[in-house]
Structures are given as C-alpha cells and as structure tokens.
Amino acid sequence: MPGNSGKHGHAPDGKGQTVAIIDAYxxxxxxADANAYSAAYGLPPMNASNYQQIVPSPAEFKDEKLCGYPSGWQPEQSLDVDAVHGTAPGAKILYVGGDNCNAGIDIALSTILDGKLANIVSHSYGNLGEAVSANYLFGQVNLELQAAGEGIGxxxxxxxxxxxxxxxxxxxxDFPASSPWAAPAWPSPRTVPTSLKPDGATPGTRSSTAPTMRHCPDPSGSGPAVE
Incomplete structure (x- = not known):
C-alpha cells in the first residue's frame, strides 16, 4: 500500500535514506508522473528537497535502436520512482540515467558509488541466466565489491x-541478482528488441525491465549489454 501503512501498522518511511535508481536514458x-501518483495516493509531493537526477541530455543518448529507444524505457523510469516513493515516502530519490543500456549504466553506477550518493541502488535490469563473459563478470563484481565496502546496497x-x-x-x-554481493528484487513485466533487452532476452545478455526490453547482447562481444 502506498505510504507503507496497513493493517500491520506503519513501517519506517525511509526518512534519512537516499535511494538511487538506474535505467538507460x-x-x-x-x-510530473511521480507527483500525479503522489496526489492520487496521498503521498508527499516530490520536489528539489526529495528528488534529484543526474541524466544525459537527449543529444547524448547512444545506441537508441539497439537499446529499444528511450521511449521504451520511460514507463519503467516513472514506475521505479513511483514504487520507491510509495514504499518509502520519507526517503530521498536520486535518478541516474545512462547514455545507453550498456556501459552507460555501469558509468551511472560508478557515479553513485564514487560520490557515495545513495544508501541503496535499484536496478531494473539483469542478464538472462548467468552465462556472462569473464570480462563482464570482472567489471560487475568490482562495482559490487566497491558498493559492499562503502555499505551501499x-x-x-x-x-x-x-x-x-x-x-x-x-x-x-539471473545475474547480477544471483551475485553474493547484490540482492534480488522482484521486477515488473517488460521486454525490448532481442538484441538489447531490459528484462528477458537471450543468454549472456543483459536484461532490464522496460517495455519490450529484456537482455541485450553486448555489441563488442565482451559481455552482456543491458536494457
């Protein structure tokens, strides 16, 4: 229930925490979507005091066709922000967008970790299964170990x-949800062109949870791409 209140009482509302959300674009x-959702469910409005974003400009977007186009990701972005705000209305939210669904989202995570910008990071994507390349595994685990060392979930x-x-x-x-240095989260149904999908694609590719986006093969052949 939005606001975290129900028959079992009122749970902590996330005050004092910052939740970062990563998607492509x-x-x-x-x-505006978050505030429409907040108004409908009696949640506090979102503004500069509890919502910030670090995003590329549309001119900086890359690999749009391969990633299922920015419009394919937009519903997921609003859904993610709404879900966090509804669950923890007292928490601050930081949305960080990658300039594509590949290395761009890794850079987004590095930005958060290097600046210690959040306590929790939510990723609506993952790989289809665990058959990922050694290069991708090495880079991903390095990011996860950095987060663990900084106390960021x-x-x-x-x-x-x-x-x-x-x-x-x-x-x-699915990896990275299966990693010992990360935690799995239940997704919302979505899919992308099979070459680059956010949530459900082909083995050894990254997936997310965006419309028609699942896992996406890495064009370089070095590892999964992502949504």
Missing part, C-alpha cells in the same frame, strides 16, 4: 520468467 516526465531485477527454463532449456537464476 531519462524520461522528461519522471517528476545493490538490488537487481530477478527476472520476469521464473527459473528461465523456458528461455534457456535449463533452470538458472
């Missing part, structure tokens, strides 16, 4: 397709 209506989409047997032919969790 940036919708121009995130804040990383939460990744655990996928929209259960045990992935229908997609992979065998059961497997």
């Amino acid at each position: 940036a919708s121009p209506t995130i804040l 990383l939460y990744y989409s655990s996928g929209d397709n259960g045990d992935e047997a229908a997609n992979l032919g065998y059961t497997s969790p």
